[in-house]
Amino acid sequence: MSVRKRRLGNAPRSVLPVGLGCMGLSWAYERSTDEAAGIDLIRRAIDLGVDHLDTADVYGPFTNESLVGRAIEGRRDRVVLATKVGLVLEDEATYRYGRDGRPERIREACDGSLERLGVDVIDLYYLHRIDPKVPVEETWGAMAGLVAAGKVRWLGISEASVAELEGVSRVHPVTAVQSELSLWTRDYLTEVVPWCAAQGASFVAFSPLGRGFLTGAISADTRFESSDFRATLPRFRAEAVAENQRIVERIRLLAGRRGATPAQIALAWVLAQGAHVLAIPGTQRLRYLEENVAAAGIELTPQEIAELDALPAPVGGRY
Numbered sequence: 001m002s003v004r005k006r007r008l009g010n011a012p013r014s015v016l017p018v019g020l021g022c023m024g025l026s027w028a029y030e031r032s033t034d035e036a037a038g039i040d041l042i043r044r045a046i047d048l049g050v051d052h053l054d055t056a057d058v059y060g061p062f063t064n065e066s067l068v069g070r071a072i073e074g075r076r077d078r079v080v081l082a083t084k085v086g087l088v089l090e091d092e093a094t095y096r097y098g099r100d101g102r103p104e105r106i107r108e109a110c111d112g113s114l115e116r117l118g119v120d121v122i123d124l125y126y127l128h129r130i131d132p133k134v135p136v137e138e139t140w141g142a143m144a145g146l147v148a149a150g151k152v153r154w155l156g157i158s159e160a161s162v163a164e165l166e167g168v169s170r171v172h173p174v175t176a177v178q179s180e181l182s183l184w185t186r187d188y189l190t191e192v193v194p195w196c197a198a199q200g201a202s203f204v205a206f207s208p209l210g211r212g213f214l215t216g217a218i219s220a221d222t223r224f225e226s227s228d229f230r231a232t233l234p235r236f237r238a239e240a241v242a243e244n245q246r247i248v249e250r251i252r253l254l255a256g257r258r259g260a261t262p263a264q265i266a267l268a269w270v271l272a273q274g275a276h277v278l279a280i281p282g283t284q285r286l287r288y289l290e291e292n293v294a295a296a297g298i299e300l301t302p303q304e305i306a307e308l309d310a311l312p313a314p315v316g317g318r319y
């Protein structure tokens, strides 16, 4: 693959700009694939050269890690394996979850993740959300202990502010910050993305396709099953989806001019936010996977970036 790899934060590893978010293969979204197909997709991704897989203990819960574990058997050394800790599902039907950042829970959860993934060491271990009941430095200290114990290689954190990042990095370096970044979610561009660049950390953009919306696949007529996480999100209510079509229409126009798909333009814009930015789109389809990986080869012109920067803000909050 001719796409240039990007450094994974302070780690002595580089990865392709586009990795694979595995969540949707067993959780959150309507599934067209069964478990065997999910395993097959991950294996095909690795064979294509995808070298960064993202999961979490809460996805499923637990089943997504097991799926990834089975998929990487015999291929483990070809990927940077990232998982997360700190969220606990409280109600499956409504996706309500709590946060648990107690050091003892972190240590116990890590052992569970290692077992499900079938590995001796997790490459990138993220704190999924900060638990307001526990000082984040304490949680992070427990995670640093896992690095010292050889169970984890590098640490990351999801949805943290610069103040929180400063606090944890005094305890142990931050290799990656994973937060939402896409054409319709730009909150972290002002402070956190520049902080990562200055500190030599990677910024890993989750939901870079706006949970599928920015690809143009979702219209006001789309009906989500009640088990689909998007049914709980304000931006995916029918009225908001109808309003937000004006964002997709403009992405589609630009994509047409470039001979690319809207998904590829959305990913190319994310990757244009800095050489330290990585994207982990999720998909259940090989065709989309290939398309997403190829998006790393699309270099947008300054005019195209300005055009995308000027897209209207979305209607509806992200959670």
Ligand SMILES: NC(=O)c1ccc[n+]([C@@H]2O[C@H](COP(=O)([O-])OP(=O)(O)OC[C@H]3O[C@@H](n4cnc5c(N)ncnc54)[C@H](OP(=O)(O)O)[C@@H]3O)[C@@H](O)[C@H]2O)c1
Pocket (backbone or CB within 6 Å): 020, 021, 022, 023, 024, 029, 054, 055, 128, 158, 178, 179, 205, 206, 207, 208, 209, 210, 211, 212, 213, 215, 217, 263, 264, 280, 281, 282, 283, 284, 285, 287, 288, 289, 291, 292
């Ligand atoms: N840290 C966190 O708190 C957090 C939160 C959310 C997600 N994440 C991570 O980020 C990863 C990606 O996020 P996400 O899955 O929420 O959203 P996403 O990557 O923005 O969007 C995924 C959706 O886009 C569709 N899609 C993918 N490629 C496409 C293409 N080329 N053309 C048309 N449609 C396409 C997928 O459809 P199909 O499934 O039908 O292929 C799926 O519905 C997750 O897997 C997870 O690892 C982390």
